[in-house]
Amino acid sequence: MSALTPRVAAELAEIVYQIERPSASGVYRLNMGNYEARNCFNFDLSQGPVKGVSGGSLFSLFNKTTGFALVGKGINQFSNDYVVTIRGTHINRDWLTNGNIGVTGGDNGTAVHAGFDKTFRSMKPALEKILAPLLASNGSATVHCVGHSLGGALASLTADWVKNRFKCNVNLYTFGAPRVGMHAFSKKHTGTLNAIYRCTHGADPVPMIPLWPFVHAPYEGTEYRLDSGSGISVEAHGMAEHKSPGYLNTANSRSWQALNQRSSLNFTLVRLKYENRHQASFSTYWADKISAALITLLKDAGYYTAIMAQAAIGTGLTFYDLLARSLESIAKASTQFAEQTKGLLGHMLAFARQAVTTVTELTFKFIRWVFEKTVGALYRSARNAISSIS
Numbered sequence: 001m002s003a004l005t006p007r008v009a010a011e012l013a014e015i016v017y018q019i020e021r022p023s024a025s026g027v028y029r030l031n032m033g034n035y036e037a038r039n040c041f042n043f044d045l046s047q048g049p050v051k052g053v054s055g056g057s058l059f060s061l062f063n064k065t066t067g068f069a070l071v072g073k074g075i076n077q078f079s080n081d082y083v084v085t086i087r088g089t090h091i092n093r094d095w096l097t098n099g100n101i102g103v104t105g106g107d108n109g110t111a112v113h114a115g116f117d118k119t120f121r122s123m124k125p126a127l128e129k130i131l132a133p134l135l136a137s138n139g140s141a142t143v144h145c146v147g148h149s150l151g152g153a154l155a156s157l158t159a160d161w162v163k164n165r166f167k168c169n170v171n172l173y174t175f176g177a178p179r180v181g182m183h184a185f186s187k188k189h190t191g192t193l194n195a196i197y198r199c200t201h202g203a204d205p206v207p208m209i210p211l212w213p214f215v216h217a218p219y220e221g222t223e224y225r226l227d228s229g230s231g232i233s234v235e236a237h238g239m240a241e242h243k244s245p246g247y248l249n250t251a252n253s254r255s256w257q258a259l260n261q262r263s264s265l266n267f268t269l270v271r272l273k274y275e276n277r278h279q280a281s282f283s284t285y286w287a288d289k290i291s292a293a294l295i296t297l298l299k300d301a302g303y304y305t306a307i308m309a310q311a312a313i314g315t316g317l318t319f320y321d322l323l324a325r326s327l328e329s330i331a332k333a334s335t336q337f338a339e340q341t342k343g344l345l346g347h348m349l350a351f352a353r354q355a356v357t358t359v360t361e362l363t364f365k366f367i368r369w370v371f372e373k374t375v376g377a378l379y380r381s382a383r384n385a386i387s388s389i390s
Helices: 006-019 057-062 093-097 114-136 150-166 183-192 274-279 284-301 304-313 317-333 335-351 364-387
Strands: 041-043 050-054 064-074 081-086 103-105 111-113 142-148 169-175 195-200 222-225 261-263
Touching: 006 064, 006 081, 006 142, 006 150, 006 169, 006 195, 050 114, 064 114, 064 150, 081 114, 081 150, 103 114, 111 114, 111 183, 114 150, 142 150, 150 169, 150 183, 274 335, 284 304, 284 317, 284 335, 304 317, 317 335, 317 364, 335 364
Parallel strands: 081 142, 142 169, 169 195, 195 222
Antiparallel strands: 041 064, 050 064, 064 081, 103 111, 222 261
């Protein structure tokens, strides 16, 4: 079973943006140009692309069915394979960035982001119609699921469904994708799929959301960090070659081993000291570190299991209320926990670039305000990054 090269996977994630809408004559066209992917897969658009519904529940009047995915048949070294490549979109950025995130049951039996799942399920009947006859007669096939941005989240859900439905080999390749599910999803997702290639840019805000308790897959595994960007930058989310740095540019390799790899900070114990709060900056590094510090504090105080159980029922604005109430109680439990909570909040305020970074009280109202400022700063950057997709 061969994996796609980073270059071919990136090309497939980019070309699918061409099929969002048909031409003026009503025909869908795909220009493979000089891409290496044209020597790996053929795409038949005679019946059009796989379509899906975009638009969040708050904007249901504007839900639109557009081209979302392509299914290709492998040729040459991939002659026994298929690919499903799914585009991202700026249209349903509200599901991704409004902070009021619901969860629903995914195809692997764990909780996933409800907005992502809604779009995936709008595509599912068409995917079933195309893939069922192909995979029924080819049990040894490998299906490669590819996507950028929201397309990466949809590719993750598609990969889970394909693996559960057809019991075939499945590889997943994502570029700048958001988090799809929580701890249980990530762990099961990692253990089920044959391989996961998660690619990011150092300053891309989109892979940082939705915030914890959503986590990335592979669980405690490798992330391919394609550039050394720092801070948080809208431009870091671009896919195409004319974008800078552009995932298509930075994944320009025929070997995964040649790319930089890193492990997640989310499972590292981090305890932040209040006097060091000004070291924090608005960057993906500090977003990771603050998330790890929050998890560490909850584990130290014995609240982690209860919080995760509540998160599996439903997350959103009420989840941050729950966290704020919990931190207030934790801070009252001991001087040590109070100092640990104060250190966390001080770093959160510095991360969010708040003019007032002094923590003088550890009340629910103040802690909830700190969460609001921190979450808002990161989600605004992600919203702008997603809006820049063209």
